[in-house]
Amino acid sequence: MNFSRLIKNCSIPSRWLLANNIRYQSSSAAQNLIQVDINEETGVSVVSLNRKPVNSLSLELFKDFCGVMDDLEREKVRGMVLKSSCDNVFSSGLDITELYPNPSEERFEAFWLWFQESWLKLYASSFPTVAFVNGHAPAGGCVFAISCEYRLMLPYYKIGLNEAPVGIVATEWVMNSLRAVLPGKNAERLLTSGRLLDTQEAFDIGLIDQIVNNEEEAMARSEEFFATFDNVPKLARALTKQVYRKNDLNQLIKNRSSDAKQFLNHILRPETQKIIGSYFKSLKDRKKD
Numbered sequence: 001m002n003f004s005r006l007i008k009n010c011s012i013p014s015r016w017l018l019a020n021n022i023r024y025q026s027s028s029a030a031q032n033l034i035q036v037d038i039n040e041e042t043g044v045s046v047v048s049l050n051r052k053p054v055n056s057l058s059l060e061l062f063k064d065f066c067g068v069m070d071d072l073e074r075e076k077v078r079g080m081v082l083k084s085s086c087d088n089v090f091s092s093g094l095d096i097t098e099l100y101p102n103p104s105e106e107r108f109e110a111f112w113l114w115f116q117e118s119w120l121k122l123y124a125s126s127f128p129t130v131a132f133v134n135g136h137a138p139a140g141g142c143v144f145a146i147s148c149e150y151r152l153m154l155p156y157y158k159i160g161l162n163e164a165p166v167g168i169v170a171t172e173w174v175m176n177s178l179r180a181v182l183p184g185k186n187a188e189r190l191l192t193s194g195r196l197l198d199t200q201e202a203f204d205i206g207l208i209d210q211i212v213n214n215e216e217e218a219m220a221r222s223e224e225f226f227a228t229f230d231n232v233p234k235l236a237r238a239l240t241k242q243v244y245r246k247n248d249l250n251q252l253i254k255n256r257s258s259d260a261k262q263f264l265n266h267i268l269r270p271e272t273q274k275i276i277g278s279y280f281k282s283l284k285d286r287k288k289d
């Protein structure tokens, strides 16, 4: 994977992104975890997360997502709309089976580094990004949405960062992405309470930009958003975004391996395993009720 392409001509040095020397190797072409549909007429790419049943985020999905982001950078797409192809769920967040029971160090480290990588590629993409939140978006699902530049959401779903109620502290780069979307006190309250907001509440505090009623409307609103950049030179737009986001990006880029180690230590603690285990069990039991 050529990270320098991602930040071509940009002021973020590529050596920072190369810190962990990760290379892309398509892991799951047969499973088609990410679907990409490029509209040749408009130049807009619709990227659908496609890991049934609830788009839980696995190592393989992150790897494929990074490959897709590289392709879109290469294709110089006009914009990207990120959505889900699962019913009622945008993404259910990190795949809990990557965290429990007691993942191997090797697998967890790779999982975490590809999660970081996915965030870096999305957060620093040169093209404009829209999240069409067409289902629930808890935790890691919300991270994907807030890393985009613009958020559209269907009514009656939930979005938020629900780590704290299950005894987990969201990592700093996730907090920074939230702070970039919401004014400080709302971001802090959302994180400390871990509340999941319904679509209307999310709109009222500015977590999402517009409520849409169906996919057609979402595509029309996305087109309007992309059109706001039609008269702006692409390079100037990309550099402005990347420089504006530079501090957030740097915070992770400079601390990638310590961030991964810190989370591995946290995840492997018996207390954390116990909390995640009972949370996972409650998810499974909910179905039986």
Ligand SMILES: CC/C=C\C/C=C\C/C=C\CC/C=C/CC(=O)SCCNC(=O)CCNC(=O)[C@H](O)C(C)(C)COP(=O)(O)OP(=O)(O)OC[C@H]1O[C@@H](n2cnc3c(N)ncnc32)[C@H](O)[C@@H]1OP(=O)(O)O
Binding pocket: 053, 054, 056, 057, 088, 089, 091, 092, 093, 094, 095, 096, 097, 099, 136, 138, 139, 140, 141, 143, 162, 163, 166, 168, 169, 170, 171, 174, 263, 276, 279, 283, 284, 287
């Ligand atoms: C627990 C947190 C642990 C560690 C975090 C560590 C660090 C934090 C640092 C950084 C911040 C960013 C990281 C965030 C952490 C996460 O993302 S952890 C995942 C948190 N996700 C959730 O809390 C959502 C859980 N899921 C749901 O609430 C519902 O499934 C949902 C509303 C999304 C959909 O509901 P529904 O349509 O009714 O579907 P089911 O609930 O029936 O689910 C279908 C099957 O899928 C299984 N499943 C659901 N979510 C996950 C998941 N995240 N990972 C793995 N599997 C999941 C569910 O159990 C069902 O399985 P079954 O058919 O019963 O076998």
